[in-house]
Amino acid sequence: MAQNEKINPFEMAKKQVDIVAKYLNLDSGSIEKLKNTKRELIVHFPVQMDDGKLKIFTGYRVQHNVARGPAKGGIRYHPDVDLDEVRALAMWMTWKSAVVKIPFGGAKGGVQCNPKEMSLHEIEHLTRRFTWEISMMLGPEQDIPAPDVNTNPQVMAWIMDTFSILKGYSVPGVVTGKPIELGGSLGRFEATGRGVVITSLEALKYLKIPIEGAKVAIQGCGNVGGIAAMHFDRLGAKVIAISDSQKGLYNENGLDVKRALEYKAKYKCFVCETKNETEITNQELLELKCDVLVPAAIESQIIEKNAPRIKAKIIAEGANGPTTPEADEILNDKGVFIVPDILANGGGVTVSYFEWVQNLQELIWSEEEVLDRLTRIMQRGFKEVLDISLSKKIPMRAAALVLGIGRVAEASRLRGLYP
Secondary structure, eight states, rough: OOOOOOHHHHHHHHHHHHHHGGGOOOOOOHHHHSSSSSSSEEEEEEEEEETTTTEEEEEEEEEEEEETSSSEEEEEEEETHHHHHHHHHHHHHHHHHHTTTTTEEEEEEEOOOOOGSHEEEHHHHHHHHHHHHHHOBBBBTTEEEEEOOOOHHHHHHHHHHHHHHHHHHGGGGGOSOOOGGGTOOTSSSSHHHHHHHHHHHHHHHHTTTOTTOOOEEOOOOOOTHHHHHHHHTTOOOOOEEEOOOEEEEEEOOOOHHHHHHHHHHHHSSSSSSSTTTTEOOHHHHHHHEEEEEEEESSSSSSOOTTTGGGGSSSEEOOSSSOHHHHHHHHHHHTTEEEEOOHHHHTTTHHHHHHHHHHHHHHHOHHHHHHHHHHHHHHHHHHHHHHHHHHHHHHHHHHHHHHHHHHHHHHHHHHOOOOO
């Protein structure tokens, strides 16, 4: 899915802050503070592989800002993970938590590896050793990881168990996105994808486009893209395209989403089954004519080079940082309505917060209660961002950044500097 050119995500995240700095009325020192991380840890650790050999892996945990609460952010396993990527993702987590008004700061973590080439035992060994190496940064009141790219509830269970062994007692609140049996929240697995759909519905409503029959193209088919595809389909939209990291399926009259995802799960790839379906590349998917485009894969997918060819009316960013600032300018000039990542995919951190609260207070909420709370928070976040966009006459991304960064800056001002 990556484009040919490598774009530094941390430089991109800092540039976003610079772009909206003029609307924030902050001094240069405060801006610099917001553009830098609070704490970074790089670890190199050995894992015994199935063949008995030791292999050294590199892992990262970055805390960007904790002015509004404990650090919160996922852990990803991917060959391309590096420090600048994790820094950028941690920063976006800070703004995201603030936009949806959740009392968390931002963090992110990752291990440079290819889990698709590893056995389940090897992934478990890697997870437990990585957890041990970064354990001094973790804790329910300090830093709470969650699933991200190539991690899942099982990985969170291993993190929780390893941290609990270290402490000598069970600590369910150290991670979110856990299995239900270990204190996970109902509705958490679907939360990010649902949040993308909720905010997309608000955008469609604002633009007076009916959801029934709306054409949706989705890049990515995992916890975000796959879930979003199913919910769009249930609501009566036509999901005309969906993809994985290799290729996608396209049918201008709408795919059989359930069947496509079942084939993907069974054969590890998308399979054309009817003459109405065609295989497409990720690049082709991004440039399809549609009402809603959901980039739900990795960052820097819509760039200056391909932005002029984007034909979507709405872009709802399921992934973190899928659109570069240069592409933003082109899309804004074209009149594309963007629901930015720090709003659109805020459903995950929102229900992670619900899970954390339930763990700390030893509560169990029903799925109906979780989804009702999620819907209200996402709708409120959309309205607040849209109001800023309209009042200041600025794009939705700039409005979301003004809202999120403004809240973090105010929390920092109130706390002050020590000593």
